[in-house]
Amino acid sequence: MRPLERFGDGSASREFRPGCAAGAARGTASDSGEAGAVYGRVHGSRTGEQGQEGTERRHGMLKVQWIAYAVSFISAYAMPATVPVLPALAEEFAMPESSMGLLMAAFTLPCILLTPLFGILADRVSPRLILLPCILLYGAGGFACGTAQSLEALLLWRMVQGAGGACLGLLNTTLLGGVAEGMERSRFMGRTYVAICAGVMFFTLLAGWAGGMDWRYAFWVPSLFTIPLFLACLLTRLPSSGVRRSFPDCCRGMAEALRSRRVLAVLGISFINIGVNMGAVMTFFPGYAHLRFGTPSSGLGMCYGLSALGMLAGSLFVARNRRFPPFTVIRAAALLSAGGIALMPFLPSFWALLVPLWLCSLQDGAIRPCLSAVMAGLGGREQRSAVMSLDVTVFRLSQSLSPLLFGGALELAGYGGVFLGGAAALLLLVLLVLSAQGGRP
Template identity: 30%
Template sequence: MNQLSSMGEAAAVDRPNPGAAQGAVLLLGSSLTIMGAVMIAPILPKLAAEFVPSNPAAAALVPLVATGPALAIALCAPLAGWLADRVGRKMLLLLATLVYGLVGAAPALLNDLGAILVCRFVLGAAEACVMTCCTTLIGDYWQGETRVRYVNRQVVTIGIVGTAFFVIGGAAGEHSWRYPFYLYLLPILLVPAIASVLWEPLRAARTASSHDDGASATSVKLGPTLAIGYLLVCLGMICSFVVPVQMPQLMIDIGEHSSTMIGMASGVGLLSTLGGSIAWPFLRKGVGRRFVNVILLALLAVGLYLFANAHTVKAVLVAVVIHGFGAGLLVPNSILPLMRKLPLSTRGRGLGGFTAALYLGQFVSPLVVLSGMGAFGGLRPSIVAIAVGAAVVALLWLPSALRSRDDA
């Protein structure tokens, strides 16, 4: 790492050593983004029953209640990263968490679908700030293998919290679609912890007058690294979200209409994602980070191909296990080189772009499948085409992985 970047790292840790308290706050804060989607997904049929009968055009808007925040994150994360570098990570995280809780719960009191959608998009903007700040602070507070551990813990925590709140949100929505929205008030409890436990790394770094100029020059040199990281995570998320989004339709196609069985298959895929995240540190040390990219893309390709050709529940489960394992390797492996190489004063902007690419991939995944259905003649051929694309990218990555064993 160059000298200027090292100065930023030194300034960032010129405070009491971060530990479990800071880690817990940042891991829980990172989980707010998954809460934003999974708690609402189970109540979409109830929302449709509430608003569609009186306004049939609302049928096209109801899904945006679940997917709208992802689009807002993709659009707002670069701005969130810029703000994190300008006004500080801690202050932005504190304000965004407070906004998250208030606008997240607001739909419980609203009777207009348009107003609910506005709240959901504002929620997404708040999520962009929260995720960018939490990820940036992990990079600011820790270095080396400790940073690697916290990056992986972040991914695992998001998966565990997502699983829990998918169930909690469904249970809360059994009697009314309004009840799950009240759960968004819970993160406000994090605000006092953010205020008291975290500190602002940029404050000390600004004492180095030459740091910003050097950081800007360094960021220009990092253009290829940033572009590769953004492209990898965007393409990976397109492949990753094919399974959860298309699972219901494919299960119905094979004659399985039980919502319990469909939910179980989705749950198996999510657990497999956790398995991939847990295995990632061992794979990274064993074969190197670049080769892990080849492995995860190959697993996504194989899983999608098997998923597209599955005609029994057992075959679907095998496919989602393979696919989920690959998806679990994606985020930690693609974010680590960015977190290591970005200097302190521009780390927020760099990781804000990463967050945008990640959620852009989520949002466009159904659109890519839909386009493929028109081009290739159906859902299954469209998924096969995406699998082939992932396999091609894996093959293109292979020569680089064989030339350099990069564990960074």
């Protein structure tokens, strides 16, 4: 492979210099001077052009980064914005507490079905052609939820919102993957999760405040933030992945990844991690706090907003961590969270619940970036999109099924069964970590 092909324009010029110097040394002094002058003019011109192109490229990369962070921020509002008004929705539509998980499942089920499809389409066409209509569906569906007059209509509009949100959690990382590699990509991934944490905290507080006036405002106000995001994506040139794989090729790549025991173990860790947080904590904690302590919607929103700081702290720790391997972080976070969730039924006040909530959010904030890094490494360069698509699908599947599973635990054993079941699931997660490690840290 020639130096130009291997190192690129900037490094190739450095490889070329010794050759020029050697050629000049073999010639006469005048030839050397003339060759040096010609080389200086040509190389200086090329360097200037490359410098301008590099500056434009960096500006373009910076725009794409901010779009990806904005998509991550906005994508966080659909789930946590619903949590503070779950008791109000149950009262408005005469829903039993065990059916609250339907609101979560109605959003995530379309994500399960459409995320792989959107991933393939985004590889075959421009990501912007997929992202723009999805942002419109996401915002319009969320706004329409606030106009629902029946439970059926609310569930329908949640599914529309879920159809739009199916690609947001996938394309934000896809965009960053197109402008960064190696350690730089890892840093961008950490910042993405920081943006998600900030979105969870902001929209939970906003929905709690708006839902305190009327539950419909909890849907209307956050959905307005999709308008500037749509305009920004419309005016920004987004890079294409350059991959042109057929649908059968993508299916074969997914099947190949699923034959790996380590991939299956990591997917199981992902399923349990989000399942405990979405099912045991986010779905049923509001009903538990409202029933036992009479907590209003504004108090629930503030509580979740403060606990989201734990998620932010976990993500920042992973982004700055240089000492502990990913599986070590996952194992420690799961054990801490299991202890906190097991204490929830025995705590005497609502404010005491902030401690286990903080631990649960710390667990989620630390585990999710670690899992993304592990999955990206397991996929390799050729199969990375297939493996990451599996991860996103499992993530959404857990969001859909876990509220229903823990709803069954509520019917059988009450809220104590929900929280103790969540703690037991996290202990199972630790066993899967040991299996995924395969004897390595």
